[in-house]
Amino acid sequence: MSHSPSASSRLRLLFLSNGHGEDIIAVRIVQAFQQQSKPPEMFALPLVGEGHAYQNLGIPLIGAVQTMPSGGFIYMDNRQLMRDVRGGLVQLTLSQIQAMRRWVSSQKKSGKQAAILAVGDIVPLLFAYFSGANYAFVGTAKSEYYVQDETGLLPRQSKSARWENFSGSIYHPWERWLMSRRRCRAVFPRDSLTTEILKQWPIPAVDVGNPMMDNLEPSFPLQRFYTADIQQQELARPLVVTLLPGSRPPEAYQNWQLILEAVSALLASFQERDAAGHSSGNVVFLAAIAPSLDTSQFTSSLQVQGWRPHTTAPISLPDANTLIYQQRNAYLLISQQAYNDCIHLGDVAIAMAGTATEQFVGLGKPAIAIPGQGPQYNYAFAEAQSRLLGSSLILVEQPSQAAKVLRSLLQHPDSLQIIAENGLRRMGQPGAARRITEILQSRLG
Template sequence: MNDVSPLSVASPAPSSSSRLQLLVLSNGHGEDVIAIRILQALQQQSNPPDIFALPLVGEGHAYQQLNVPVIGSVRTLPSGGFIYMDGRQLAKDVRGGLLQLTLSQIKAVRRWVKSQKKQGNRKAILAVGDIVPLLFAKFSGANYAFVGTAKSEYYVRDESGLLPRKNKGAKWENFSGSIYHPWERWLMSRRHCRAVFPRDSLTTEILKKWPIPAFNLGNPMMDGLSPSFPTQRFYSGDIQQQEIARPLIVTLLPGSRAPEAYNNWETITVAVSALLASFRERDSVFNTSGTIIFLGAIAPSLDCNTLTKTLTIQGWRSQSELPIQLSDPNALTFKQKNAYFILTQQAYNDCLHLGDFAIAMAGTATEQFVGLGKPAIAISGQGPQYNPGFAEAQSRLLGPSLILVDQPSKVAKEVQSLFQNPDRLQIIADNGLLRMGQPGAAQRIAECLQSRL
């Protein structure tokens, strides 16, 4: 929770008055990553802007990889950015200095804008996240663009209309005809707002009902996910036999933040055990070989020793041979009868592409997996991120691609139902691509920013 001074990185070269000065505001680790992808694409443009950043949540370490200077103080607060899901988290953040940090950051943005104006530079702000960076951008006085990562019309509707909701307070989410409330749309329709990039086509379509410069260019979350192996498949005469012979691969997504991810891992391994127990007749159900591989996509920030203790207790035994090819020479492999368990902290993209389905208790990773056209079975956790409220909202966001269960023991039944219904799998494949979009969004957004700002 300590204040961190601006990151000690090299400043951009002195700029001329014709070179745009761009300040990026983001409010969360996931938002930082999305911002970085857009900035990387911007830097590849002709006459790219000079870039500065101010992460409003967390310490913004992602910006170091692009050598982007941070203009103000940053701080990691107790909630980790999840104050919207739990009022207690907000209270902790307030006690941890949230108000003082916010005031400091507002002053930093104003100083930056004033400094650029004094030097006669063209200036603009890119806000990534939700209403908080959007507010900062509006009241800076500079031109700005907004990448809306937090809201989607899919939370309240799909292409057929409004979703049925049991919660009486749900009408509040869409009371004005959009998931974005009137005050948010007001911020997006101001003269200085030059571009808005919603996360999907449905949200863009709704926002265009108002005078908002909304562009449907895709979701940067789906960029940078190429695996280490070629994804092109060539059909041959023995394709059906190849499909039968291959193992079933299950991707496990426990999340990235400790200690929550460790608790999620305990829950996921219970689901794994129940799934293995149900596979006595799996040859007829899944039409594949008797081998099953569980791929644990583990964040580099987590301690694998903590995770492997759980596996050892459950009867998994370490072995040196990898049953499949992964781009991680340090992957840990375990075996139990005809099942393998692999933990990797370096082959995240491979885990997404190899999995037939996922057992998930994560935010961004679950959405990316679904975006590849695959089903994810999610288990409600205790939070602070992946709690029942978040999981239920994510199930609305991702529609039929996310199957939500309240107990890990129920995962096996859902898996059997999935693989007995190929039509449902096709619906899930189409739905994931529709809701998450095609790769290349960061490049398309960068090109639009160059022209609009």
């Protein structure tokens, strides 16, 4: 990647991220840089996992990468942490710190400007501090919404929960110390509320939105023309429910069983009564399945539940391999290549996913969440996510309760409006990655 020498092309930027979701956010920023006429030279050091997201974009990795037994979920469980320590976590971390420092000093020797972009939580932020180079931080793991909303602190079950923001912020004093160093040139929190709180300290926090909401454009134009018969069209249109079982095997397959119980309860309730003008059973379920998962694990349980393969559906997806099933006058579509369309077309989601649930809510729509067995989407995770997303995420204890929640949503259009505004406020406007690259060019370059 050779560019004519200029201030920006002298900049060499090392991305540090610690997890699959963090890699994806880092990669959005990489892609936004790649669209510029003079991007910096980019390198990556994924601290968890093997960094495939970077490698797919041709970004060289500078150190050892290794997948740990926990898959990066060590924060949720001390046993997972011990498995990772036995699996070589300490040696891996030390070798990664050495690789990063070697990289920084070799850039300096060759007269280049080395800088670090840490994406995730305190781990990459600490790495960036130890690098000796200028750095910036994209904080994906923490949000003030976990502990408070615009009106004040949230009620919490346990006493220990009060420690989460004992110092006046979800970010602890030691994290704020790392963010307020002279070498830390920019901090990008995940929402406006968190940015506002961090600005009470000498931290260069900038509110640019959340890169998670970038690159979600559907295949169809979003501008809908409102005509006199829009009311009629809306009533004739099927209700669309997006199904999000998560992306990690084998957990996603177990989540799917719970989601199908919720689907059965919804169908039963539609047959009982015509809810908000949707004719009984005139409903389409769109299952957005990660490309890495095996669809036969999803389809076999459909047949057991009385769904039959079908050739057409009231909605078409831009995925030639979409699988279509029908039961009475309800349809269920399974797609591995039309994620953006699945989340844009849905009126509501039944969700057991991390990132996908947040993106759905960020489009201004309600999601109904069912806590599973984990390791990721368990009760603790779902409860924390419901604080993060507020009124947009409705937690149910049992899959069968989803039907009652959906009926209530359809009968209260005013609450749907509040949910829409809430989701947009908590997840921010798209375009964050491009705004981050512009600030990084001026502050690190």
